[in-house]
Amino acid sequence: MRIGWKLALVGLLLVLLLLPLALLDGLVSERQQRGREVAAEIARATAGEQALVGPLLLVEAEHRTERRRVVNRGGQMSEETEESLQPVHYLVGPESLDIEASLTTEKRGRSLFSVPVYLASQQITGRFRHVAPPVDVGELRPRRAWLVLGLGDNRGVRRIGVTLAGRAATVEPGSRVAWLGEGLHVPVPLAALDGELPFAVDLALAGTGSLAWAPVGDENSIRLAGDWPHPGFEGHHLPDQREVGEAGFSARWAVSRLSSRVSQALADCGPTDGACSGVFEGAFGLRLVEPVDRYLMTERAMKYALLFLGLVFGAVFLVEALAERPVHFVQYGLTGLAMAMFYLLLLSLSEHVGFGPAYAAAALACSTLLGYYLAGVLGGRGRGIGFGLGLAGLYGLLYLLLRSEDHALLVGSGVLFAALASVMALTRRVDWHRLGRA
Template identity: 40%
Template structure:
């Protein structure tokens, strides 16, 4: 067919733009499937328990304070007494948590949610000042029964009964924290504690907790140490503080956090939360771990389709090289069919990755596309050897794309080197080509 070079280049460019339509549709489908998966995970969490946050223990002392004031009315002066109520809060001197978590998968259809079961041992010490730290007008105070409260963001995840060991005495936890701002959790009344003398309270309890997604801990101690290990090999450490020590391998991970009041400023955050009900700062001073796969098949498929336009342009460039170097004629419809096969690769990748995993799905999809395009080109290029060479080049491109997707930190560097190398190959192959004669003549 007789076509000028400019018309052929224009037709190729138009086809590339036209192929954006199916690529955008597949990209939207990836987002829809991801949203559907997230809703299923949310439903599973709704039926079991959501992400968990452990806040506490806190020593809480309810009080009533009588405030007297003199008033003058109608020439008479009299004394009025009002009673105000509130809470005194004491954070632990030391807070230690040792946890061991196991993960499991819960399935609904083709979608899965990862739950964790964490066995936590929490221990430490309170130092309670005499008279609960009240130094003025002690007679105006009336103290009710103090209690220790532990906040658990989703109490449905508490798997076993709880008991507190306090100075060698065993006390049973009761439901609820008794504090509206702390949310759900448990508490222990301390009937025997009067607070008149300075007291040291050594506490310890076991907390077996189930959750979905993430486990957060608020470092409530003046000195806080948290050690956590699990059989999950892809942890994502979240929150305001990274682990001081961590080890991650194929069998799981172990991590250790260390924090103090100097780094958390938790006393001010607690005071603001209790007095004004603004607890965002307190909730934000957490650290923990996410048991969610940081790069799932949907994210990888979305990243892969971002390279689709470049991938198609490189394949069409290879076609064009065959045309100008081997004096072949490739019809725009043939370009379009090969482009459609390249676009359908991403649909195959998405659908298979939901059942086989991303790595296997990528290999199967890439192999299917390379074989189909190779078979088709053996007739288009009128040579099985030429088609085989082109298919090998296409397979190398798919392998390089997989390398780009796997190398998160070096993806930009690898992509830049790949483009530079391909440009170099194109320039070397066309270094002796007379482009004026190609443009003025006809592509045979």
């Protein structure tokens, strides 16, 4: 067969092999979706992501205004005062907010899928100083007040105790703030608004996925320690100090109202407003990151499938041309299918033994199979062993690329350059015209 026709058939085979690879990619997406569904089911059964907003001071007041007017009573002019009372609600952030939190995690799963669930024990302390917002005319007279705490999911509350000015207070469900959604509230005596109001909250909160806080105080200090070795810090502020190790992590945030838009957002948002995006946009915290997402890693590995097929087919074709050992179109196809089988083995094994061991087992199985098969196809045990070792080396290189995403482009381009240079060096004296007439 002429070399041009052989190259065309090999290229067509590469295109045809994209079909089983596309089916495998769909299977990976299906398993990913199933994993997300299980995570959502576990969150619905326990508690979802948690975001703490508060404590805040919610005050219901009367806006009292007076208007003087002159009236004519039987020809006698007199001046009267008309008083108007309008209900007003407003929020006051704490002068200081200090949170000391510890986080413990456990894996909960269903079938082959598992999700980390956490329990965050928090000691929240601080103080309020009630200052009514300014009004153009009249005055504001407080009538009722509450301490409110917004949560992401009330079902996560495992323990809570609140003290106001050193006295235990009764906690009620509901935040009484429209844009907070879920949360808790505590009645505050009106007399407590006259001076400094210290508070303390002992809160044990369960959740999944992430834990965040909104810096609602003038000065905010949050310290968090946990046993999860792979925290992903996120949000509007990163920790000022952090330590991450195999045994867990610790982090500290210090945020003032001068470096955060949350205080201004609180002043602009009323308790009855439907939304207050500025508060949540300024939140920060951490996400429990899975160190190795087997489906994501498999999906990333499959992006190199066409490159692997091209390299192996090119190497087989090169040996065929140089050694004048004809390789049939069907033998190319079986070689490609064996390489596609690597990804199916990787996906199925990783669900049971983890990504690293699954990758090693799949790479060893496919390298051994192809080494044994190509030893017969290419007419020599040495050639088969060489191909098997070369393919094992490629799989090892791919694993390094998957584990070091930052250097993937650099390493990949270096390998391609080395492969091209090797082909050019081996074929620099080949008479392609003679091969083309074969």
